[in-house]
Amino acid sequence: MLKTEIIAGLEVFSCLPSRKSGKPALLFVHGAFAGGWMWTETFMPFLAEAGYPCYALSLRGHGGSAGHEHMDWHSIADYVDDVKTVVDWLETPPVLIGHSMGGFVVQKYLEHRPAPAVALVCSVPPQGLIAAQFHLLLSKPHLFLELNRILSGEYTDTATLREALFAGEADETMLAAWLTRMQNESHRALLDMTMFNLPNLFTMHRPPMLLLGAEEDVLVPAFLVQTTANTYGLHAHIFRHMGHAVTHEKEWPLVAATLRDWLEDLRL
Template sequence: MIKTQTVEGLEVHFCLPTKKTTRPPVLFIHGAFAGGWMWTETFMPFLAKAGYPCYALSLRGHGGSHGREHIDWHSVSDYVDDVKIVVDWLGQAPVLVGHSMGGFLAQKFLEHHETPGVALVCSVPPQGLIASQFHLMFQKPHLFSEINRIMEGDYTDTNTLREALFAGEVDEAMLTLWLTQMQAESHRALWDMSMFNLPNLHAMRRPPMLILGAEHDVLVPAFLVQTTAHTYGLPAHIFRDMGHAVTHEKEWPLVAATLRDWLNDIKP
């Protein structure tokens, strides 16, 4: 069962195993335009059933967290501070699982903090957003334009969401729900991820790391996931026939199972 609590103004969803466990907690970090809600229907119950205490925060200005009225002022450093607030509240260092922007934040978190492990899921690479932005602009200029509309807080339509986030069959009701939950993102944070606050690779801790991507991801293409893997000297697992929203593709259990199997080797 998913429950929700407010921690220093931040919305935190949690789903706990039914039995006592010695396995480390898992903290999920969402991507741009989203919130902690993106984890609650799929990955959290799946991993809680496998014995992992699961938590997902909504960064400031997102979901039910404070700061929506000042969304454009929030920086990557602010978001990393939010992650630290929830980590401190947990009282035990969690494994971080970050999707897209959330993966970038997990990398930034490692500049100053220890964690048992980090999973980067369709993550913005340590080199930043510029390459993916140019790739999208040249490959799908209409989609690039529509995503900029979302960034400004304008609603788009389910066809745009489908093209941007999914490669396989998608339930129309789920798309409609996502459309009501998605929101504007901080311009400042996006600029930080583009060039102004990239991860300091020399300062980062290097815990066990899992790098996952999707074959048909148009927002963080598979070749950039491979770039991330190469940067850290690790392999990348690219899921075939999936798009950016691997948490809700029809075959999402394959991704969750890969994450679970990796977690089983992590020591708290």
């Protein structure tokens, strides 16, 4: 059963197993333009069913969290502080799972604290956003311009959303729901991810790490997920025929099952 509460001004969703299993808690960190809601319909119930207590926060200025009035002033460091707040609220340190910008925030968190394990899903690489931005500008200039409109808080449509986030079939009802919940993102945070606050690889804790990407992702292309894997000396699992929103692609259970199986193998 899904529950929502406010912790120090932050919206936190929880979905718990029907009985205690002794398995570690999972904390999901969303990407840009989104909120904790993006995990609640798919990954959280799937992994709670497997025995994992699941939590997802909405970073400040996102979803039901406080801070919308100062959106453009929020930094990546602020988002890291939000993750710390929720980690401190939980009884034990959780496994951190970050999508897109959330994956970048998780990498920055590791500069300050250890974690039992980390999963980066279609994550912004430690080298930042520049390569992704140029790739999108050159390959899909119309989409690049449309995403800048969203950043400015302007309206888009389901066709643009489908092209940006999905490779396979996307249910129109789901797309319409996403459209009502998506929002503008902090310019400051995007600049931090571009060049001003990149992860310090020499000071980061290095827990077990899972790297997942999507073959047809136009926002964080698969070659950048592979760049992240090379940086950390790991293998990247790239899902074929999927786009950036692997949490809601038709075949999302394949991604969630890969995450579950990796967690089981870790025996945390």
